[in-house]
Amino acid sequence: MRAILLGGGLSLLISLIGTRYAIVVLARRGYGQEIRDDGPTTHHTKRGTPTMGGLVIIFATVVAYFAAKLITLQMPSASAMLLLFLFVGLGTVGFLDDFIKISRQRSLGLRSRAKIIGQTVIAISFGILALWPGLVDDRGETPASHHLSFIRDFDSWALPTVLVVLLIWLIITGTSNAVNLTDGLDGLATGCCILVFAAYTLVNIWQNSQSCALSPGPTCYTVRDPLDLAVISAAITGACFGFLWWNASPAQIFMGDTGSLSLGGALAGLAILTRTEMLLIILGGLFVMETVSVMLQVGFFKATKGKRLFRIAPIHHHFEMLGWEEVTVVIRFWILTGLCVATGLGIFYAEWVAGIG
Template sequence: MKAVLLGAAIALIASLFGTPMFIKLLVRKGYGQFIRDDGPTSHHTKRGTPTMGGVVIIGAVLLAYALAHLITLTPATASGLLVLLLMTGLGLVGFLDDFIKISKQRSLGLRSHEKLIGQTVVAVLFAVLALQFPSRGYRTPASTYISFVRDTNVNLAFAGPVIGIILFVLWANLMIAGTSNGVNLTDGLDGLATGASAMVFGSYVLIGIWQFNQNCQTNPSLKCYEVRDPHDLAMVAAAVAGACFGFLWWNASPAKIFMGDTGSLALGGALAGLAITTRTELLVVILGGLFVVITLSVIIQVASFKTTGRRVFRMAPLQHHFELVGWDEVTIVIRFWIIAGLFAAVGLGLFYGEWVVGS
């Protein structure tokens, strides 16, 4: 538990005090956000606001993870390092996208196929490695079983181990693409994605600690959890949540800095990585329900326009619809935070409820 608290505290402090220094660096270099002309007109005042703040979030998490292990004299784990690999790898893809945007002052960074290739390479590397590094002879960071609050009976390796690996890689890519794009689409208003992410990662702190206390390695029972490194995963989640809280101080309205694709892709990747390694792959759909709703709004809008020529919303993603309806930005953010918190609470309730009912 000490490592979890250290991870959260170090990441919070590093992000809180590191962000203003990074803002000064970006301002000095003239790296500001490019605002699309087809977006809400109220956003034009944000043109030039420093972006790529995800660099601070990633750096704070990596620093917190390293120092927490160093202070507690505990070794890093395969699960924790893999989630950090996924987070940092996707953050690098987002950084390249952000850097091209601000250096060339255009709304298009990496081309869609270039971005997809980068995300796929990182996701495939994570998925393949996650099925390696068995602990005590059989437990690996990830599993070929589809999971909800724990592994279900649906095994992707039903036709053999090779097919299982291929199907798991595809499944992991789908999850990673879904969460990273979900956070990316949510990152449209000051503090919205940062605050919502902090809630979801906070939920994973509780899940990781509970799984550690009820783990089959230390507390075998009929309802114990077959998770390889739950305590370390709780520390990773705590570090990410802490970094988000520290960054939110500067990202809340009026934002002094944006996380950019660097941050949104990294946070989405970390979310998918935690879901896969804690064996809560389908539960993340509920825990991160706000991201799902916002993503669905885009899908509905595009599908409706292409099939009927009509738009369901005034603008997608959903938060921009409410802007055009007349809601104040801060009002939208706070109400969406409430929704994000309710989704996280329902997800945690389902997680704990399964254990209570089944015990």
């Protein structure tokens, strides 16, 4: 538990101080955000705001995690190293996307095919390693599972390795892109991520206290390294908190794809490693809503030959076009995320209580 507190606290301090330094350095180098021309006109004033702030979130998380492990004299687990690989790997893809936007002075970075290839390489590598027989623990558990899961594995639904890796790829690319779509208003994605990562910190702590390794029984959890996953989840929560101080409206820095892709990947990784893939749909309900709004917009536009279902997608921009202030949209979407998180945690705990009964 000390490692969780240290990871979260150190990450918050590093991010809070480091983001202020990053703003100065990025502004001096002219690494400013380009704004899409078809978006709300109020966003044009944001052109030139320093971006790639996700580098600070990644740096703060990684340094805080290893510092916490060093201070508590604990060895990193296989699950934690895999999660950090996914977190940093997708952050690297996002960094390349951001750097191209800046160097070429345009609102589009990597071509969609190149971005998907980068996400695919990282996601497939993560999936293969997470199922690798050489990473089994004393109980024979690999970091990821061959079973579908909601709150725990569906034991009767074992899947072939190839299909599991494909599902892992789908979850990771879908979630990372969902957070990327949500990152369009000052503090929106950051605040939503804080709530969902905090939820996963609680989930991991509970799974550790009810682990089959500690207290075998019908309601125990077979997650391999829940306490170590909680350290990373707490560290990401703290890093996002520190970053939000500078990212809240009016934002002095944006996380860019560097931050959104890495955070989305980390959420997907936590869902996979904690056997809660379907629960993520509820906890991250706001990200699902943002993604579905884009899918509906594109589908409706093609089906009706040019008509639009929303004034603009993703849906947070639609509400801006209706006249809502940016801060109003952000706060209300934070509230929606809080409701999703409360619902997800309630279902998670209720399942455990029902198992006791």
